[in-house]
Amino acid sequence: MQCVPSYAGGDKYQVECGLDSQHVVDLVENSCSCKNWDLTGIPCMHALAVIHLKDEFPKTYVQTWYTKQTQLQIYSNFISSVRGPKQWASLSNMLPILPPPLRRPPGRPIKVRRKELDEPQTTKG
Template sequence: MRKLGQEGLDSILWYKLNTWCKNYFEEYSKCDVVDNNITESFNAWIVPARYKTIMTMLEEIRVKMMKRIGELGEFSNTWITDISPMSLKIFQENIQKSMQCNLTWNVETGFEIKHHGITHTVDIVNRRRSCRSWQLRGIPCPHGVAALHYKNLEPIHYVANCYSKETYLSTYAHFIQPMNNMKMFPTSNNQIVKPPKIRKLPGRPGKVRRKEADEGRKTRKLSKKAVVMTCRKCGTQGHNKRGCPARNQVGSSQSTKPCSKARSTGPSQSSEPSSQTHVLLFVTPKCMLYV
């Protein structure tokens, strides 16, 4: 990344590489995702309940979680295989890519897979590949699929157990039990904790999460970031025609023109014809100057 001249590397490399760089991830998690948006998703999911009293907020969150766990538990009935739909989609994409691979077998467990001019090694017994894609995801990569097909093995049986229906059902095996209404709760003898006094803050309260400066915006308009303003009057960058210095100078020069002499030096008001020729020099909103 330094050789490519990427900016802001000092702030990124300050963190440990095994927390954000896929090449240093551990293999036991079987996940190659480098972001974690579960907290933001949960906060957006409970926005209507967050602005209510504590007991009402907890009750609404409990009901939402109870419905959510039940719906996700029933979702497994729509699966067409024993692995999850997202892992099945990745697995099918790897099958299509495996058709472009050329392999060489060492008559034991090792394979050399050549794909787009790059050669990788695959060990189907230990489920390992030199680029670590199979180890990180837990789904056979295109090279692993080609090696398994060469040995007449079914690649779907080599998908990690974390993507199976059995593991999915065990995750949602514990349900939240229903409860009576809050009016039917037993009365507590403890001291009542009163909430703090509400202090109204200036301005309208914000309900939308503040985004980072480099975070994308959901809009169809093109971003004007790093666009230099150009004046249409003088062609100079850094201002527009409303704040153009040339425009202000022209307006001030016209407003400071004397008009008293122009009126006194105008054509004669006598009835006698004059042989002098009057030339109009300039016209202002207040006077005209003749010579």
């Protein structure tokens, strides 16, 4: 599908894709009226048409959380390993944790079986 961008004033551009599809792209706010760019942080096809019109690089409009530097900062903290159960401290003064008591309703449990399609339906009454 071919998208044709046109300047709409200010920092906004109108992008026409097909007969009934028009979207407004704002390169300063990093948003498009289709909301894909707003949700993902990656320019949608409407924004890419405007970026191509302005002869700029799409990479500069991708959110910073997708960059290699941000990913390296996220995983830069050292995660210490957990010791095995044999090395855990024993808590001898603690009572064992038991499951909650089972409470059954009074009376006989109701048993309802599924009837076949050709079996007559009976009702109590």
